[in-house]
Amino acid sequence: MNALQKIGTFGAALAACFAAAYGVGNAVTPVDTDPEPAAHADAGHGDTPENAEDAEDAGGAGGTGQTTGDNTTPGGLQISQDGYTLDLGTQRVAADRASELRLTIRDGNGRPVTEFAREHEKELHLIVASRDLTTFRHLHPERAADGTWSTRATLPEPGGYRVFADFRPAAEKEGLTLGADLAVSGPYEPTALPPVQATASVDGYEVELSGALKAGEESELAFTVTRDGRPVTDLEPYLGAYGHLVALRSGDLAYLHVHPHEEATGTAVSGSPEVAFTAAAPSAGDYRLFLDFKVGGEVRTAAFTVTAGERPAGEPTRNAPADEEAPHDH
Structure with missing residues (x-):
């Protein structure tokens, strides 16, 4: 076999090796040519990274x-x-x-x-x-x-x-x-989304949520703060209102803009244990609500899991889409 024949034979063998490796790679981990999801929605839960x-x-x-x-x-x-x-x-x-x-x-x-x-x-x-x-x-x-x-x-x-x-x-x-x-x-271990509940406890305060988050339309959400079973009537202004609410969609962490019903001015207190907001969920699914409220000069945060719309029967609460490999405190 002359030199040119040897080179040709080696090249063919090398190409075959690359082809085989590509096939094995596809069998173990499919090549993802799709763009990353445009939303951080609560859609499937795929493999999570170890760190x-x-x-x-x-x-x-x-x-x-x-x-x-x-x-x-x-x-x-x-x-x-x-x-x-x-x-x-x-x-x-x-x-x-x-x-x-x-x-x-x-x-x-x-x-x-x-x-x-x-x-x-x-x-x-x-x-x-x-x-x-x-x-x-x-x-x-x-x-x-x-x-x-x-x-x-x-x-x-x-x-x-x-x-x-x-x-x-x-x-x-x-x-x-x-x-x-x-x-x-650091080493990462996934944590399940906390269950849906209408009450949350933080530093001895109980916060109760009333109202429902709706998909595709505005809805009213009200939070009532109590301590030892008694209404807390000395909520203090925080960021221009008597409460500040952040809502994030589970999975892609889409950020929802919410608006308080009444603005606080000066150092006046509301005299009411309730803080109300208007919010709209862009889609059905699970969401996490974080309510900041201020009492005695200290800001505390109460967290809630809520569902907008109805999840299909038997479908579990999830907190990451299937093609997202990112992971997790208040």
């Missing part, structure tokens, strides 16, 4: 969204929208350790945005939630002159988290909620 490094590789630390300008898309699913981008400077932190989170909002030319309108008494609200919706943080970072926002936070459990920046540039009439992924290092 945060896997979570970051699966979801990407920079979020999954693209600029669309579609105002019907739930908030927080996109890293860029309407010419603005969330540039998350911190993409990985250690579990159960105080860490600095840094971010910048950039305009369509990549320049840091430095002028914001105040919404609910703050220029920017930063929400951090674990993928399994068992950890929740509502933070208010400080902005430096160069447009960099920073704050410290302790996230107790390893896994995948979502960071939401809720803000309104001074040049715009409408606010935006942009989202990006954050990995918390």
Whole structure:
């Protein structure tokens, strides 16, 4: 066999090896050519990563969204929208350790945005939630002159988290909620979504939820705060109202905008133990509600799991879509 024949034979053998390897790879893990889901909905529960490094590789630390300008898309699913981008400077932190989170909002030319309108008494609200919706943080970072926002936070459990920046540039009439992924290092074990319940307890306070979250339409949600069986009538104003509510869709963590029924002014107290909101769920499924309320100068958070619409019979509560490999505190 001459040299050219030998080279030809070797090339054919090598091509056969690659073809076989590709076939085995497809048999073990299908090649996914579909784009990442546009929503963080509560749709199937796939394999979860064993640690945060896997979570970051699966979801990407920079979020999954693209600029669309579609105002019907739930908030927080996109890293860029309407010419603005969330540039998350911190993409990985250690579990159960105080860490600095840094971010910048950039305009369509990549320049840091430095002028914001105040919404609910703050220029920017930063929400951090674990993928399994068992950890929740509502933070208010400080902005430096160069447009960099920073704050410290302790996230107790390893896994995948979502960071939401809720803000309104001074040049715009409408606010935006942009989202990006954050990995918390350490061995990860998935946690089931807490069950649906109408009451939640926090620091000796009982909070009861009345009303139902409806898919595709607005509905009224009311929260009544009691302590030792007695109504709490000295709720204090917090962020311009007597309560602040964040709603996240289980699975993709779509961020729902909710509105309090009455605004608080000055140092007046409501005299009522009830805080009411109007909310609309973009789809049927499971959601997690986080109510911040203030009593005695301290803000506490009560968390609820609710279902909008009806789940098919026999279908369990889930907290991640089948093709999402990201994971989890309040």
